[in-house]
Amino acid sequence: MSRAALTATRLRPLRPALPIVVLLAAMAAPYFGMSLYAARTVMLICGLALLVSSINIVLGYAGELAVGQVALYATGAYVAGYLGSAHGVTEILIVIPIAILVVIVIGLVTGIPGLRLGGWSLAMVTFFLVLLLPDFINVFEHFTAGTLGISVPAPTLFGSTITGTNFYFLTLLVTALWFAVFRNLVLSRHGAAFLVLKHSPVLAASLGISVFRLKLLAYLFGAIPAALAGVLYGWLQNFIAPDTFTFQLALSILAASVIGGSTSIYGAFIGAALLQITQQEFTSFNQWQLVLYGAFLILAGVFLYNGVIGAGRQLAGVLRRRGWWPTVTLPVRTEVAPPPAAEENELPGEELAVQGVSKSFGGNRALDDVSVTAKPGEVTAVIGPNGSGKTTLLNLVCGFYRPTSGTISLGSRTLAGLASYQVARAGVARTFQTPLIPKDLTTRQFVATGRYIGESAGMAASILRLPGYFRRTRADDAEAGRLLGLLGIGHVAEDPVSSLPLGTRRLVEVARCLAARPSLFLFDEVGSGLDESDLDRLADAIRMIKRAGGTVVLVEHNFPLVLKLSDTIHVLAQGRLLASGTPDEIQADPRVLEEYVGSTPSAEGPSSIDDFAEPALSQTEER
Amino acid sequence: MSTRPLSRIFLAASAVCALFLTACGGSTELDSNKASSAGKDSPFIYYVSVSVTGPVAAFTDAEIGGFQLAVDKVNEQGGINGRKVELVVQNDGNDPTTAVTLLQKYLASGKTPDAVYAGSSSAVALSLLPVLASRKIISLSAPNSKAALDHPDKYPYGFATTVASAESGPFFAKEAQAKGFKKVAMLYADSATGQGSFAAYQEAMKEAGIPLVSATYKETSLDMTPQLQKLQAEKPDALILNGYGAPTLYVFKSRAQLGWDLPTYADTLASSFPLAKNLPPESLKNVMVQVNKPSLADSPHPDGLQAFIDTVKNGDHKAQFPTYGVSPYAVGWDNVMLARAAATQAGTSDGDKVKELLESGKFQKPSGDLLGNGKDASAIDYCYSPQTHFPCPTSETFEFVPPPTTDANGMYVVTAGS
Amino acid sequence: MTTIWSGLVIGALYSLVAIGYNTVLLASGVFNFAHGQLIMLATYASFLGSVTFHLPWPLTVLFATIAVAVVAIVEERVAIRPLLARRDIHAALITTVGASTVMSGLAEVTAGSDPKQLAIPISNDPLTILGGVIAPMDLLLIIATLAIGLGIHFWSRRSLLGIASLAVAENRDAASVRGIDTKLLGVGAFAVAGGIAGATGLLVGAHTYAIPSLGNSLALFGFVAIAIGGAGSQLGGLLGGFITGIIFALSARYIGSDYPQIVVFGVFLAVLLTRPRGIFGRAMERVV
Known part of the structure; x- marks a missing residue:
């Protein structure tokens, strides 16, 4: 390792301290002759950054577009204005909590209908919120003084007025505290859960996360900084009128978020600073101001893909490849290679019983009176050509569909009728035909999401970084590492999970399922696309689960793999159960042979048969 | 990833932050550059915060033309208290946040x-x-909203230099009584100006004992038919219209379409927009606009006005002249002239001294220098006192006329007919 | 009835914006925030044609159609094309807002902020129809909007190109694999949207005058029309615009002008809660 690289590696742990250094510098600035203008600019940037962080939580982390920050911002400002001018309440420690409370109520009122329905409804509802703001301000003229605006008395802390430099410190303090909270939340398993949610609500649900509740939580959480920014703005400006809270501002916030990088923490500051300063400076171009600002937005949108932070990362990547930038080698926390005899502990396997289940989509009967049971300590395979109903069956078990008739139960619990996240919480873990792999997470973090619902959520513990948080994180990390090691892929623990090849992704999904310690494993096409060595490792893992007493349902195309692993095989064809039995029985069943190897093409066309038959035959020959 | 050390640092930093706030916060002050040297060598800075973008951009441009000409003139005559005048125009985009930021930026430059x-x-x-x-800086401006701004206790250094549009209320009330209107309707913009204006009319009409019904419109409205119908249903004898620009055009279009030709009075705000130029005469049947009397071509004019008009027409900001006539230029001009008169008579531009002078009633209006208020500035009375910082109208201030056109001098000409 | 006519006129304006939004949205999956500004530019182009150049109205319409289509193509090239490779809809929001700001800024710099009156080819004496009063140009505006909206709706259902654009909206990669030239389709959509805006510029401008602030008002209310009618549904956008217009007019007439938007929001929520799948076009459900 070169000296530069070594230095860079040593300095890396200090990198997270950079924001603190910036904060301290900003706090020291008034002692070095900072002008009111500079202070005001910093305060405006802080306010905009708070608003941007509000969008970042909702859009960058939870993946929902919401544009209502301006309305919440206005609410914060008006709460400060109304309390101050009508009731003389200016105490910071009273005003801020009330403002937060009010925006959370607004968040609930708008978030529940907006999020229930998914799609663009939250964007639309929040758009209306901004559009209606002036109307509401007029309708509540008694509180808001209507279009004339309202003056906001200076804040007080324990009775003493906070103005000038003290107000500058207050703004920095509130902003810093919020960003500490924000950072601690998103750099925790909750942040990982947000990213999972953003990438795939289906995956989130199958981890036991209630998509609606987590999105609502993100939305409400995002309302808080908007309220803080509003209160601070009111105090800074001393006067507020509806003209300030326009849709144009909403677009500026969105622009700052995209420019700074939506899925980042401190990118909010970069985006906010860029936007605030350009807007401020462009006013001197008079009539040409709008043209220049528009051109700036186009250029920023085109070139700052993934935000400034993303662009920086890309640049660093290029420099590194050319060797112009020291490569940082992370201290690899290699999992000690598992001793060959490594065994999974006892798994709480339960029996899955699917009884006479049918499922129709419109007039199309996808499953017709199918009964399947899977016992603990056994591998139960479901095979059949494409369109035979295998995945439909899995989705029914997982709660993504409701059966038209029939019952599904796990142990003594009935699964049919539960929402998908409730099914997951009942102890069902699954993999996906196309692995669902979120961005911006390391493999270890991703595997740890399997444990998200395991113990108490501890959001407060995460934000405050209480000892419980560290204990839990350590345990999560250790367990994720152990499982990756168990599957023989401990070396990828710190790699971005989205950078892994398909075979490894499937193994990672198995590890994620194991992390949940479920009663039932559902493996959907887990063997397809794997090379020989990956397949061996997968087979070992499944056998190990079986030995540990887990219940495994294997939905597979890979006939040899199924024959090798299964205790019982169910064959589906056109939604009906064609045959059930041991591998030997199935192999000998003439109907099965006709369905798969026979010359009758299935309804789905020849490709599905090829998919199935060819590798099966060739691999059988090899053995 | 390791997060532990960071959280400690954060806590520590927050604690430090709080300490700053409570303990030593008071010991320092943000540098507000208090040392403003008002020596003979430093220029007299005339600072203008306006919007050169958006719907009022053209009007503002004309005002700026007036400021510039006046500043040139004053400098030619030796400046203010011996100091050269420097005109600083800042583009606030009509955004309060930007306006304050720009002012502070300017202050920060020392x-x-x-x-x-x-x-x-x-x-x-x-x-x-x-x-x-x-900062004890005197402001002399031409705001519309008297109700919101005329609070010398809160804004001790803010003075208005033009008669507030709110004064139109009592003026109209007189007209309404003279015409014997039993019920009057008002349509106004859903903005601070509109709301303030409505409040003034409401009070005046209440005093006159004439019921007033009202409707508002949004500045983004593209059609006014529903609002007019709403008012029409109340069967008023006359309609007052407040507004500016395209919305007023929509109002008159809808009014014509409804065939509703009741007596309609456009207030000074609406009249500063060239209605006759943008609307066919049949849309303006029974329409009166309230104009500033000095803007009428056949009013007696100050001596310097013709020369001023000629200069404007050949100046940098002449583009707006054909549309708006001379009055916005005169507003800009008069503001600078007033600032000179106040600072000269007080012998200083110190805020407290100027304020004291203006409130004392001893302020002599510089009639010879003013161009926008008729001959001898008879259309305005600088009746400032510790109670009001707005000037008072005189009998020469307003007049109702049919929608005028502008003559080559930018003066309102009332064409016979209607 | 006059109130209803007035609502229909405003509704037609909103529908035109919604049609523009949807045309681009369906073909390239982008929300073109600048469409309101394209209509604003169309009124200026029509002003140039009808007043400055004294062109007869068919030439004015032709001139405006071509001019605005060209602007739209330039917008696509500058603000959309560079983003296509990465399919980042949020960046497109920013760049189209940027394009929109540039357009209104340019209009203000070159034409000033005052309204400009267009020359109208026919007498505009109000007509009395079904007991309500309406200006002939406004009636034409309503008819033209209906014709364009229905035309483009049926065209997109029946024609190969229309179906291709639906396919692209559904899944860009899949469509591209099937041999659809998605790039050309994207430019085409911008050109068509710009052309429609240009062609209606004279009718729109006859009602609203040519004024820079028109773009922002239209952009906002076109969004409302989309919210009510459904993004990605041409028929929905058309109806959404008219419904919004009528609600606006009726509530301004009978309740008061603070309430139209609140009432529209109420209707929006009602639609959302009763027909959650019906109001949004299929295209949108997949994008986010």
Whole structure:
């Protein structure tokens, strides 16, 4: 390792301290002759950054577009204005909590209908919120003084007025505290859960996360900084009128978020600073101001893909490849290679019983009176050509569909009728035909999401970084590492999970399922696309689960793999159960042979048969 | 990833932050550059915060033309108290936040304005005035919203230089009584200006004992038919219209379409927009606009006006002249002239002294220099006192006329007929 | 009835914006925030044609159609094309807002902020129809909007190109694999949207005048029309615009002008809660 690289590696742990250094510098600035203008600019940037962080939580982390920050911002400002001018309440420690409370109520009122329905409804509802703001301000003229605006008395802390430099410190303090909270939340398993949610609500649900509740939580959480920014703005400006809270501002916030990088923490500051300063400076171009600002937005949108932070990362990547930038080698926390005899502990396997289940989509009967049971300590395979109903069956078990008739139960619990996240919480873990792999997470973090619902959520513990948080994180990390090691892929623990090849992704999904310690494993096409060595490792893992007493349902195309692993095989064809039995029985069943190897093409066309038959035959020959 | 050390640092930093706030916060002050040297060598800074973009851009451009000509003239005559006048125009985009930021940026550069023209909207003025008050800077502006701004206790250094549009209320009430209107309707913009104006009319009509019904419109409205119908249903004898620009055009179009030709009075705000130029005569049947009497071609004019008009027509800001006529230029001009008169008579531009002079009633209006208020500035009375910082109208201030056109001098000409 | 006519006129304006939004949205999956500004530019182009150049109205319409289509193509090239490779809809929001700001800024710099009156080819004496009063140009505006909206709706259902654009909206990669030239389709959509805006510029401008602030008002209310009618549904956008217009007019007439938007929001929520799948076009459900 070169000296530069070594230095860079040593300095890396200090990198997270950079924001603190910036904060301290900003706090020291008034002692070095900072002008009111500079202070005001910093305060405006802080306010905009708070608003941007509000969008970042909702859009960058939870993946929902919401544009209502301006309305919440206005609410914060008006709460400060109304309390101050009508009731003389200016105490910071009273005003801020009330403002937060009010925006959370607004968040609930708008978030529940907006999020229930998914799609663009939250964007639309929040758009209306901004559009209606002036109307509401007029309708509540008694509180808001209507279009004339309202003056906001200076804040007080324990009775003493906070103005000038003290107000500058207050703004920095509130902003810093919020960003500490924000950072601690998103750099925790909750942040990982947000990213999972953003990438795939289906995956989130199958981890036991209630998509609606987590999105609502993100939305409400995002309302808080908007309220803080509003209160601070009111105090800074001393006067507020509806003209300030326009849709144009909403677009500026969105622009700052995209420019700074939506899925980042401190990118909010970069985006906010860029936007605030350009807007401020462009006013001197008079009539040409709008043209220049528009051109700036186009250029920023085109070139700052993934935000400034993303662009920086890309640049660093290029420099590194050319060797112009020291490569940082992370201290690899290699999992000690598992001793060959490594065994999974006892798994709480339960029996899955699917009884006479049918499922129709419109007039199309996808499953017709199918009964399947899977016992603990056994591998139960479901095979059949494409369109035979295998995945439909899995989705029914997982709660993504409701059966038209029939019952599904796990142990003594009935699964049919539960929402998908409730099914997951009942102890069902699954993999996906196309692995669902979120961005911006390391493999270890991703595997740890399997444990998200395991113990108490501890959001407060995460934000405050209480000892419980560290204990839990350590345990999560250790367990994720152990499982990756168990599957023989401990070396990828710190790699971005989205950078892994398909075979490894499937193994990672198995590890994620194991992390949940479920009663039932559902493996959907887990063997397809794997090379020989990956397949061996997968087979070992499944056998190990079986030995540990887990219940495994294997939905597979890979006939040899199924024959090798299964205790019982169910064959589906056109939604009906064609045959059930041991591998030997199935192999000998003439109907099965006709369905798969026979010359009758299935309804789905020849490709599905090829998919199935060819590798099966060739691999059988090899053995 | 390791997060532990960071959280400790954060806690520590927050603690430090809190300490700053409580303990030593008071010991320092943000540098507000108090050392403004008002020596003979430093220029007299005339600071203008206006919007050169958006719907009022053209009107503002004409005002700026007036400021510039006046400043040139004053400098030619030796400046103010021996100091050259420097005109500083800032583009606030009509946004209060930007306006304050720009002012503070200017203050941070170490210069202090001697007089400020604080914005073309009341929201901007209301945001700037507290900052100006803290620096004891006099502002002389032409705001519309008297109700919101005329509070010498809150904004001790803010003075208005034009008669507030709110004064139109009592003026109209007289007309309404004279015409014997039993019920009057008002349509106004859903903005601070509109709301303030409505309040003034409401009070005046209440005093006159004439019921007033009202409707508002949004400045983004593209059609006014529903609002007019709503008012029409109330069967008023006359309609007052407040507004500016395209919305007023929509009102008259809808009014014509409805065939509703009741007596309609456009207030000064609406009249500063060239209605006759943009609407066919049949849309303006029974329409009267309230104009500033000095803007009429056949009113007696100040001596210097013709020369001023000629200069404007050949100046940098002549583009707006054909549309708006001379009055916005005169507003700009008069503001600078007033600032000179106040600072000269007080012998200083110190805020407290100027304020004291203006409130004392001893202020002599510089009639010879003023161009926008008729001959001898008879259309305005600078009746400032510790109670009001707005000038009073005189019998020469307003007049109702049919929608005028402008003559080559930019003066209103009432064409016979209607 | 006059109130209803007035609502229909405003509704037609909103529908035109919604049609523009949807045309681009369906073909390239982008929300073109600048469409309101394209209509604003169309009124200026029509002003140039009808007043400055004294062109007869068919030439004015032709001139405006071509001019605005060209602007739209330039917008696509500058603000959309560079983003296509990465399919980042949020960046497109920013760049189209940027394009929109540039357009209104340019209009203000070159034409000033005052309204300009267009020359109208026919007498505009109000007509009395079904007991309500309406200006002939406004009636034409309503008819033209209906014709364009229905035309483009049926065209997109029946024609190969229309179906291709639906396919692209559904899944860009899949469509591209099937041999659809998605790039050309994207430019085409912008050109068509711009052309429609240009062609209606004279009718729109006859009602609203040519004024820079028109773009922002239209952009906002076109969004409302989309919210009510459904993004990605031409028929929905058309109806959404008219419904919004009528609600606006009726509530301004009978309740008061603070309430139209609140009432529209109420209707929006009602639609959302009763027909959650019906109001949004299929295209949108997949994008986010």
